[in-house]
Amino acid sequence: MNTNASPRHAKPFGVATLFAVALLYGTASRAADNPPIPDTLQQRIAACTTCHGVHGEGSPGSGYFPRLAGKPAAYLARQMQDFQNGLRKYAPMEYTVRQLPPAYMREIAEYFAAQRVPYGRSPLPAVSAATLQRGEELIGKGDPARRIPACSSCHGSQLTGVEPSTPGLVGLPYDYISAQLGSWRTHTRATVAPDCMAEVANRLSESDITAVAAALASRELPADTHAQPAGSVTPPLDCGVLGATGDPS
Amino acid sequence: MRWLRWLLLLIALLVVSVSGWLLFGGSGSRPTPPAASKIAAATLRDPALIAKGEYLTTVGDCAGCHTAQGGARYAGGRSLATPFGDIPVPNITPDRETGLGDWSFEDFWQALHSGKGRHGELLYPAFSYTSYTKVNHDDALAIFAYLQSLAPVHQPTVAPALAFPYSVRNSLKAWRTLYFREGEFKPDPAQSAEWNRGAYLVQGLGHCNECHAARDTLGGTPRDVHLTGGQIPMQNWYAPDLSTQKNGGLEGWSAQDIIDLLKTGQSARGVAFGPMAAVVSDSTQRMSDADLHAVATYLQSLPPRAPAAEPTSPFDAKALAERGEKVYAKHCAECHGKGGEGVAGVYPPLDGNSSVTEPTGINATRMVLLGGFAPVTAANQRPYSMPPFAQQLNDGEVAAVVTYIRRAWTNQASVVRAEAVSRYRHTPIE
Numbered sequence: 084m085n086t087n088a089s090p091r092h093a094k095p096f097g098v099a100t101l102f103a104v105a106l107l108y109g110t111a112s113r114a115a116d117n118p119p120i121p122d123t124l125q126q127r128i129a130a131c132t133t134c135h136g137v138h139g140e141g142s143p144g145s146g147y148f149p150r151l152a153g154k155p156a157a158y159l160a161r162q163m164q165d166f167q168n169g170l171r172k173y174a175p176m177e178y179t180v181r182q183l184p185p186a187y188m189r190e191i192a193e194y195f196a197a198q199r200v201p202y203g204r205s206p207l208p209a210v211s212a213a214t215l216q217r218g219e220e221l222i223g224k225g226d227p228a229r230r231i232p233a234c235s236s237c238h239g240s241q242l243t244g245v246e247p248s249t250p251g252l253v254g255l256p257y258d259y260i261s262a263q264l265g266s267w268r269t270h271t272r273a274t275v276a277p278d279c280m281a282e283v284a285n286r287l288s289e290s291d292i293t294a295v296a297a298a299l300a301s302r303e304l305p306a307d308t309h310a311q312p313a314g315s316v317t318p319p320l321d322c323g324v325l326g327a328t329g330d331p332s
Numbered sequence: 333m334r335w336l337r338w339l340l341l342l343i344a345l346l347v348v349s350v351s352g353w354l355l356f357g358g359s360g361s362r363p364t365p366p367a368a369s370k371i372a373a374a375t376l377r378d379p380a381l382i383a384k385g386e387y388l389t390t391v392g393d394c395a396g397c398h399t400a401q402g403g404a405r406y407a408g409g410r411s412l413a414t415p416f417g418d419i420p421v422p423n424i425t426p427d428r429e430t431g432l433g434d435w436s437f438e439d440f441w442q443a444l445h446s447g448k449g450r451h452g453e454l455l456y457p458a459f460s461y462t463s464y465t466k467v468n469h470d471d472a473l474a475i476f477a478y479l480q481s482l483a484p485v486h487q488p489t490v491a492p493a494l495a496f497p498y499s500v501r502n503s504l505k506a507w508r509t510l511y512f513r514e515g516e517f518k519p520d521p522a523q524s525a526e527w528n529r530g531a532y533l534v535q536g537l538g539h540c541n542e543c544h545a546a547r548d549t550l551g552g553t554p555r556d557v558h559l560t561g562g563q564i565p566m567q568n569w570y571a572p573d574l575s576t577q578k579n580g581g582l583e584g585w586s587a588q589d590i591i592d593l594l595k596t597g598q599s600a601r602g603v604a605f606g607p608m609a610a611v612v613s614d615s616t617q618r619m620s621d622a623d624l625h626a627v628a629t630y631l632q633s634l635p636p637r638a639p640a641a642e643p644t645s646p647f648d649a650k651a652l653a654e655r656g657e658k659v660y661a662k663h664c665a666e667c668h669g670k671g672g673e674g675v676a677g678v679y680p681p682l683d684g685n686s687s688v689t690e691p692t693g694i695n696a697t698r699m700v701l702l703g704g705f706a707p708v709t710a711a712n713q714r715p716y717s718m719p720p721f722a723q724q725l726n727d728g729e730v731a732a733v734v735t736y737i738r739r740a741w742t743n744q745a746s747v748v749r750a751e752a753v754s755r756y757r758h759t760p761i762e
Contacts, residue, residue, distance in 0.1 A: 126716065127715065129703075129716070133721075142723075168401065168402030169401040170402065174760065174761040177401075178702055179720070182609060183708060187713060
């Protein structure tokens with residue numbers, strides 16, 4: 084650089100030395116005050132963990148910052164990709180992940196997928212026994228007359244999800260589930276075509292959404308909350324996300 | 333008094349015809365079909381020219397505007413929001429129906445250099461031809477060759493949504509008289525080749541001045557205003573003054589600091605964020621070392637600035653800053669340090685950071701609200717990040733902590749009030 088050594092540019096050594104001294108001094112005085120910054124993924128992703136929890140446990144008291152812990156990695160990576168592409172709409176998430184490269188998103192997804200933390204209980208709305216019963220019906224049998232498949236037919240017999248791309252539904256708050264089903268209907272949540280979950284959400288009535296969200300949120304957790312192995316279900320609908328591996332590409 | 337009536341009539345006629353010319357007068361011309369172009373088709377297929385064009389297209393960050401979220405690169409399909417309305421961003425892939433497939437280089441040059449469309453229509457200056465006019469003929473040809481080498485994507489351009497009178501393209505005649513000087517970059521023989529290369533890139537293809545200078549009420553940048561910083565319309569970010577000299581926005585930045593920021597996304601002095609994070613990731617990190625040095629050399633030659641007016645405090649700034657100090661100790665000091673010194677290579681310093689002390693306080697406020705990752709670059713593929721505090725801190729707390737960091741240590745900037753925080757909390761995120 085600066086091949087045209089004018090006087091103003093002729094002091095790189097002085098500047099560099101000063102800079103190095105300042106850097107050393109800064110580091111030394113910092114070390115005395117604060118522990119060094121850990122070179123860990125957990126430290127790097129403070130932008131994620133401030134809302135979703137250090138172990139992806141979600142924000143207690145707010146159903147809108149969902150639990151990420153234990154969800155299948157490909158599912159989580161796909162969600163970040165969908166936010167990047169504007170298929171899922173939530174400005175703070177779109178802003179946060181807008182620049183992240185596939186490999187980094189995959190690493191972050193794997194971090195949260197590997198977390199094991201207890202599920203918290205979130206508040207339930209006051210719904211009638213009949214509503215809960217309707218919800219249970221949708222979960223276990225669906226509504227063939229309206230071509231609504233059972234939740235369990237894709238999300239696993241224990242609703243703990245299926246590797247690699249289908250999330251679990253048990254342990255999620257009522258607010259979150261009903262908001263997601265609503266957002267599929269209003270096109271603020273979508274994924275690669277064919278978007279089977281959008282089809283299902285649009286076949287549900289509003290009272291069905293309340294019923295299924297309440298029933299899911301009030302379910303007891305099974306002893307094993309791991310997602311079922313890949314290939315253990317045969318989804319009744321054609322789903323774009325299941326055709327892909329969920330790898331952002 | 334008969335002559336007076338005649339005079340009035342004459343004046344009225346003049347007014348009508350001048351405004352008629354301004355509003356509706358033809359500036360039309362016919363496109364040059366590619367077959368009639370002076371540039372041979374084979375020239376445009378020259379791999380060396382295409383490769384050069386790819387580099388220049390990256391330097392100009394054409395994809396930054398000409399790509400929709402989740403869309404095909406260079407295929408347009410989005411609008412740019414401006415204070416005058418939404419301006420569609422065209423498809424610049426060589427699709428014959430919806431892109432540049434039927435364009436000749438002459439058409440492209442007319443757009444880039446003169447700010448006129450294929451049929452002579454005046455282009456809205458959201459397309460920064462105020463800067464691109466400085467791009468030389470050879471570079472423009474390389475860019476055109478590269479764009480023509482892309483796979484065509486069929487993507488119709490969305491319709492403009494501009495308010496009257498901006499919806500009348502010929503209203504741009506007046507605008508152009510005020511703000512547009514057509515002409516290629518003229519090297520300054522008194523300066524080095526490196527300086528001239530830097531000036532050419534910064535003033536031309538890099539179009540830095542389109543953000544880093546204030547726009548007036550007509551959306552133009554007065555001619556003598558150069559890289560002195562300004563608020564980006566609609567986006568609500570402040571693009572800082574780029575002088576590294578006394579009272580400059582980058583006062584004390586070395587050439588290496590500038591190069592580091594443009595290449596890696598962060599330097600010892602600060603981290604790129606907001607729209608600049610995208611510019612670094614998409615564009616500047618891919619610039620050659622020689623071009624980065626040239627840019628730094630040129631920016632270092634920008635003159636010193638007049639001192640900013642002493643910030644006045646309309647209310648008790650001290651109490652606000654004291655409250656902010658507590659917020660800082662609780663939420664910020666762990667990473668940015670008690671003295672605002674940051675951690676080299678990880679977290680930016682806040683003391684002496686031009687993004688903290690810029691005139692408006694927008695940047696620090698929005699950073700506190702939004703947080704986010706440092707730019708992703710080849711040199712920093714797994715960047716650290718800052719938590720968004722929008723959920724944790726209310727407007728008063730954000731105002732307090734931003735005021736504190738703007739006035740702590742050696743920083744001496746104005747206070748930020750809760751009302752402003754509330755406004756920026758609701759700025760749509762582009």
